[in-house]
Amino acid sequence: MNARQHMKTQSHNRMRWLTLFGTIVTQFALGSVYTWSLFNSPLADKLHQPVSQVAFAFGLLSLALAVASSVAGKFQDRFGVRNVTLGAGLLLGIGFCLTAYASNLVMLWVCAGLLVGFADGIGYLMTLSNCVKWFPERKGVISACAIGAYGLGSLGFKYINSQLLAHYSLERTFELWGLIAMLMVIAGGLLMKDAPAQQTIKTRAVRDFSLAECIRMPQYWLLAMMFLTACMSGLYVIGVAKDIGESLVHMSPLAAANAVTIIAVANLGGRLVLGVLSDRMSRIRVISLAQVVSLVGMVSLLFTHLSPVLFFMSIACIAFSFGGTITVYPSLVSDFFGLNNLTKNYGVIYLGFGIGSIIGSIVASLFGGFLATFHLILVLLIVSLIISLTLRKPGEKSAMKLQTAIHN
Numbered sequence: 001m002n003a004r005q006h007m008k009t010q011s012h013n014r015m016r017w018l019t020l021f022g023t024i025v026t027q028f029a030l031g032s033v034y035t036w037s038l039f040n041s042p043l044a045d046k047l048h049q050p051v052s053q054v055a056f057a058f059g060l061l062s063l064a065l066a067v068a069s070s071v072a073g074k075f076q077d078r079f080g081v082r083n084v085t086l087g088a089g090l091l092l093g094i095g096f097c098l099t100a101y102a103s104n105l106v107m108l109w110v111c112a113g114l115l116v117g118f119a120d121g122i123g124y125l126m127t128l129s130n131c132v133k134w135f136p137e138r139k140g141v142i143s144a145c146a147i148g149a150y151g152l153g154s155l156g157f158k159y160i161n162s163q164l165l166a167h168y169s170l171e172r173t174f175e176l177w178g179l180i181a182m183l184m185v186i187a188g189g190l191l192m193k194d195a196p197a198q199q200t201i202k203t204r205a206v207r208d209f210s211l212a213e214c215i216r217m218p219q220y221w222l223l224a225m226m227f228l229t230a231c232m233s234g235l236y237v238i239g240v241a242k243d244i245g246e247s248l249v250h251m252s253p254l255a256a257a258n259a260v261t262i263i264a265v266a267n268l269g270g271r272l273v274l275g276v277l278s279d280r281m282s283r284i285r286v287i288s289l290a291q292v293v294s295l296v297g298m299v300s301l302l303f304t305h306l307s308p309v310l311f312f313m314s315i316a317c318i319a320f321s322f323g324g325t326i327t328v329y330p331s332l333v334s335d336f337f338g339l340n341n342l343t344k345n346y347g348v349i350y351l352g353f354g355i356g357s358i359i360g361s362i363v364a365s366l367f368g369g370f371l372a373t374f375h376l377i378l379v380l381l382i383v384s385l386i387i388s389l390t391l392r393k394p395g396e397k398s399a400m401k402l403q404t405a406i407h408n
Contacts, residue, residue: 015193016134020142022191023131024149026085029184030092030120031153032177033061035161036112037260042170043108053105057112059358062235064117066354069125073343081130081194088123089185095119096178100171123185124150125350129343132330133195136339139331140283144275147327151268157181197340208338209394214345219336219394222387226287227329228352228359229380233294234322235353236360236377237301238263240370241315244301249311259315266316267323274324283332287325288388291381294321298378302371326353336393 036058044051075084095115102108128146135142160180164173214220237244241263245256270290278286297317300310333346360373367373 012196016195018191019134019193019195020131020145022188023127023146024188025191026089026123026127026185026188027146027149028153028156029089029181029188030123031150032157032161032181033058033065033116033120034154035157036061038158038161038165039170039174042165043102046170047103047105047108049105054108057109059361060109060113061117061120062357063354064114065121065124066351066357068118068121069350069353070347072122072126073129073341073347075122076126076130076194076343081126081192082189085123085127085189085192086186088119089182089189091119092116092123092185093178093182096174096181100174100178125347126343127188127192129330129346130192130195132334133339133342138279139334140275140278140280140328143278143327143331144272147275147323148268148271151264151271151323155264155268207395208340209345210341211344211348214337215348217394219391220345220349222391223329223333223336224349224352225380226291226384226387227325227349228356229377229384230290230294230322230325231353231356232360233298233318233377233381234267234325235357236364236370236373237297237315237318238267238322239361240364244315244370245308245311248301249306249308251308251311255308259312262312262316263319266319270320270323270325271327273320275327278328278331283328283335284388284391286328287332288385290321290324290328291385291388293317295378295381295385297321298374298381302374302378 037055040051040055043049043054047054072084079087095111098111098115099108102111128143131146132139132142157177161173161177164176168176209217241259242253242256245251245259246253249256274286274290277289294317297314300306300314300317304310306314329349330342330346333349334342337345360370360377363373363376364370
């Protein structure tokens, strides 16, 4: 019996470490979509369209990614994490290959925006949630590894795609990008296995809430609002950082472009630092810390005389907070609502990623520029900080009352 248990434990450990490795490989490939800005100008020249119209494809991609993430759990329940990941990899490759031959804006938006975004979203959240379930004792570190790989993918593929563009045609570059990403996602998917259901210990663990139960709780929507705020601040500032440097700090285009590197490093730093920290202290307090850091950056952008150094420090604060928040949130949601339904429960909250990515741009276009969006983000960050400092898990107050009654 002991020998059998030992073999079972060894098999369990082998499967979860293989799943972690496969998830990291998959996340690295999926993160490649964040090199999209490299292709705006070449595509604008090819299609004879303004860059702003071409760049809209990435806005659609972010929205499709978020929507796909919200339904990934249903696909996993029906087909399993391995099969869905293989399908996502295949769809990703097809999307990039079709993008190579897009001859008009609508085809570009459908292929690069909807197809690639949907494939990326299905693979991203499902594989991340499944991997976290395999390691319930170190959820923060595992989230940091997986989401850190996604961030590293944007840096790694920035080099890969830059080299491809330098040596091949635009069409050939998209084909090769699609082939590389597809093979990596498929290779990673083959290593994955669905995590076993978590055994809930009633006296210690959070009970598993279904999505139907979650959406009836105020805590769920307060967490969703905090997540949307973090995504809006991070994604909007990342998108306009170069323009801020040129217009507010009066930097040259070349100097302002350094903001992209600063953001990438700070974003990755936030994922690793806050992800690891979330296993050592309350995750909701880690989110509060991230909100304070983001507030410092936003106040600096709005109310100080920006030097180049202060500008870089400000956007680094916001990128650090954003990266940390999206790393900690899957584990935070599982702390509140349980692990077994994490993909579905976090999936709806993750819609805030897509909504936040477009609200900032809409506000800026309606009210005359990015300062209007910054003021909105500042207000939302203050409200979110108040929420995070006062929010309690479902049933926590009643549990505390019960403990007090027992002691008395």
